[in-house]
Amino acid sequence: MAEEKRIDKVLQVWVRLIRASDKVVRNVEATLKAKDFPPIAWYDVLLELSREGGRKLRPVELEKELLVAQYNLSRLLDRLEAAHLIERTACQGDGRGQMIALTAEGRAMQKRMWPILRDAVEEHVAANLPERDIEQLAKLLGAIGGGLRPNSCS
Amino acid sequence: MAEEKRIDKVLQVWVRLIRASDKVVRNVEATLKAKDFPPIAWYDVLLELSREGGRKLRPVELEKELLVAQYNLSRLLDRLEAAHLIERTACQGDGRGQMIALTAEGRAMQKRMWPILRDAVEEHVAANLPERDIEQLAKLLGAIGGGLRPNSCS
DNA sequence: GACATATAGATGCAATTGCATTAATGTCAA
DNA sequence: TTGACATTAATGCAATTGCATCTATATGTC
Numbered sequence: 406m407a408e409e410k411r412i413d414k415v416l417q418v419w420v421r422l423i424r425a426s427d428k429v430v431r432n433v434e435a436t437l438k439a440k441d442f443p444p445i446a447w448y449d450v451l452l453e454l455s456r457e458g459g460r461k462l463r464p465v466e467l468e469k470e471l472l473v474a475q476y477n478l479s480r481l482l483d484r485l486e487a488a489h490l491i492e493r494t495a496c497q498g499d500g501r502g503q504m505i506a507l508t509a510e511g512r513a514m515q516k517r518m519w520p521i522l523r524d525a526v527e528e529h530v531a532a533n534l535p536e537r538d539i540e541q542l543a544k545l546l547g548a549i550g551g552g553l554r555p556n557s558c559s
Numbered sequence: 560m561a562e563e564k565r566i567d568k569v570l571q572v573w574v575r576l577i578r579a580s581d582k583v584v585r586n587v588e589a590t591l592k593a594k595d596f597p598p599i600a601w602y603d604v605l606l607e608l609s610r611e612g613g614r615k616l617r618p619v620e621l622e623k624e625l626l627v628a629q630y631n632l633s634r635l636l637d638r639l640e641a642a643h644l645i646e647r648t649a650c651q652g653d654g655r656g657q658m659i660a661l662t663a664e665g666r667a668m669q670k671r672m673w674p675i676l677r678d679a680v681e682e683h684v685a686a687n688l689p690e691r692d693i694e695q696l697a698k699l700l701g702a703i704g705g706g707l708r709p710n711s712c713s
Numbered sequence: 714g715a716c717a718t719a720t721a722g723a724t725g726c727a728a729t730t731g732c733a734t735t736a737a738t739g740t741c742a743a
Numbered sequence: 744t745t746g747a748c749a750t751t752a753a754t755g756c757a758a759t760t761g762c763a764t765c766t767a768t769a770t771g772t773c
Contacts, residue, residue: 411685411690411693414690414693414694415684415685416677416680417697418693418697418700419684421697421701421704422579423584424626425580425700425704426579427580428704429573429703430577465750465752474731474732475753476752478752480754483753496751499738499739499750499751500737501739502750523566527566530569531569531572532702532703538699539568539569542576542699543571545692545695545696545699546579546696547575549579549582549583549688549696550579550582617721619722628761630724631759631761633724635759650721656768657722
């Protein structure tokens with residue numbers, strides 16, 4: 406009986422987790438699109454590269470940071486490259502690989518997207534949650550997601 | 560400064576929410592697929608119909624319950640129908656609409672999927688969270704997601 | 714009844730995702 | 744060095760999603 410109750414609670418978390426995530430992502434994507442910005446996935450790549458200063462990253466590294474499937478990243482990079490936001494260059498030392506560099510345009514895009522994204526996230530995630538709940542939530546979600554790194558950065 | 564800190568926390572929740580949800584969904588989908596079961600989306604429809612006993616539902620109703628886009632639901636129902644898990648019948652009283660009925664096969668599928676899904680969710684969502692955290696999480700996620708209904712049912 | 718407008722559901726088409734496989738190196742042991 | 748095996752990245756193809764639009768029926772107004 407106590408077991409039954411627990412599984413019900415877990416299922417409730419399951420449903421709410423998916424719905425909350427879905428809702429928030431849709432809203433933020435919509436905000437970006439409404440202002441003619443590219444999707445969140447593009448921002449993630451641009452941010453990851455921005456964080457490295459001028460250092461170039463290899464797709465494999467991005468893959469690990471962003472938790473994107475290899476074939477999806479490959480094509481995401483195609484799109485970013487076509488939009489002149491990144492550049493692919495050969496990787497000396499490893500003939501298989503390549504280095505991904507942010508272009509000036511790419512860096513500018515990341516900077517322009519940042520405040521939009523920040524405000525959208527603040528609005529749709531934190532709506533009217535008190536500081537305490539935010540912290541609690543971060544802690545509990547961290548427990549589900551496993552090891553994660555911090556985020557943000559302009 | 561206090562503001563800065565808050566937004567950082569909110570962004571952390573944003574990142575973790577997406578990652579936790581993503582991870583959990585992928586794991587559960589993988590579990591289903593590994594046992595040759597259809598995806599979660601199918602289960603959601605089957606469960607919704609099962610809950611109604613023998614009552615048929617209209618796509619519009621499902622749409623609201625499941626929060627799926629109209630055109631996606633239309634095609635999801637195509638697939639379920641092709642798999643003989645549901646049946647579409649005319650809707651008397653409204654010539655535009657239709658009624659969706661669970662077939663015996665559909666009901667059986669829902670029943671077979673239930674324990675698999677339950678265990679997978681228990682494993683991937685609740686891994687090693689104490690009861691208290693589960694409840695906290697449900698409460699907090701509910702605050703983000705807005706009004707939600709309870710779940711589960713075999 | 715005739716018309717304007719709203720609602721239910723389907724569908725063509727483009728973009729994205731997932732899956733399986735491939736090509737090209739790299740690594741390491743014999 | 745060579746051959747077996749691992750790693751990096753790309754790609755053909757099918758399935759799914761998003762978007763815009765379309766058809767058919769309903770509803771309300773005159």
